[in-house]
Amino acid sequence: MSVQLPVVPTASLPALLLRPWQVADADALVSAHRDPALRRWLTSVISDEVDARRWIDSRRRGWAAGTRFSFAVLNDGAEGLGAAVGHVTVKVTDEGSAEVGYWTAAEVRGQGLASRALEAVVLWAFGKDSPVPAVRLDLLHAVGNHASCRVAERCDFGLEAVLPAQPPAFPTEGHLHVRHRPPQP
Ligand SMILES: CC(C)(COP(=O)(O)OP(=O)(O)OC[C@H]1O[C@@H](n2cnc3c(N)ncnc32)[C@H](O)[C@@H]1OP(=O)(O)O)[C@@H](O)C(=O)NCCC(=O)NCCS
DSSP: OOOOEEEOOOSSSOEEEEEEOOGGGHHHHHHHTTOHHHHHHOSSOOOSHHHHHHHHHHHHHHHHHTSEEEEEEEEEETTEEEEEEEEEEEEEEETEEEEEEEEEOGGGTTSSHHHHHHHHHHHHHTSTTOOOOEEEEEEEEETTOHHHHHHHHHTTOEEEEEEOOBTTTBOSOEEEEEEEOOOOO
16 A cells, blocks of 8 residues: 655745655655654664665555554655655554554754644645544643654644653653544535
8 A cells, every 4th residue: 555645835834745655765764763852762763774674664564454554754845845844643552543653854944844744734634545443632741842742732732631651661740632533525
C-alpha cells in the first residue's frame, strides 16, 4: 500500500506531502536524529545509515503487517519536493485503539508543521477507507515536553490522564491525550 497525503499550503507555508518512508530518506533521517532535543524526547534514536535503513525497513514491514503506519513529511514548495523533515506514525496497540507519534527536524520547528502533518494523518486514520482499526487515538508525551503538548492541543487530543513515571524508559510523569473517532454518517 502506498498512501500519499497532501496537505494544502497556508498563506506563508508551502504544501506538505506525507508518504511512507523510503530507503532514499536514510540521510535525512540520520541528519534529523543528530538533534539533541529530538534525542532527549524519543525512546529510540538513529545514529548512522545502517540504523536508518533498518528503521526504514521496519516501517515498511509495519505497513505490510497493518500494525504501524509511518509517514515521512516533506515540504512540497515551488522547487518541488524537499527532503524528509518530519515523521508521523500510527501504531496499532489494542483492539480499537492506536497510538500516534511524531517528530520534526530542528530547522523546521515552530512553523506548525507537526500539527498540520498530524491532523492529516488523524483524518486519514479515521477516514472511511482507512486500514487503521481504531476508534480512538492515544498521544503520550513527557510532562516537560511542552511543544508536544501544544501539538496535542492544536490537534484536539483532549488530556485524559496524567501517567506516573516508569523509569528507566519514562523517568518523569506523562500526559495521555486522546482523540476519538467522530460518529460515522
Ligand atoms: C514536538 C515537535 C514535534 C513539535 O514540532 P513543530 O513542528 O515545532 O510543531 P508545531 O510548530 O506544529 O507546534 C509547536 C507548538 O509548540 C510550541 N513550542 C515549541 N517549542 C516549545 C517549547 N520549548 N516550549 C513550549 N512550547 C513550545 C510552539 O510555539 C507551538 O505552539 P503554538 O501553536 O501555541 O505557537 C518538535 O518539537 C520535536 O520534534 N521535538 C522532538 C521530538 C518530540 O518531542 N516528539 C514528540 C514525542 S511525544
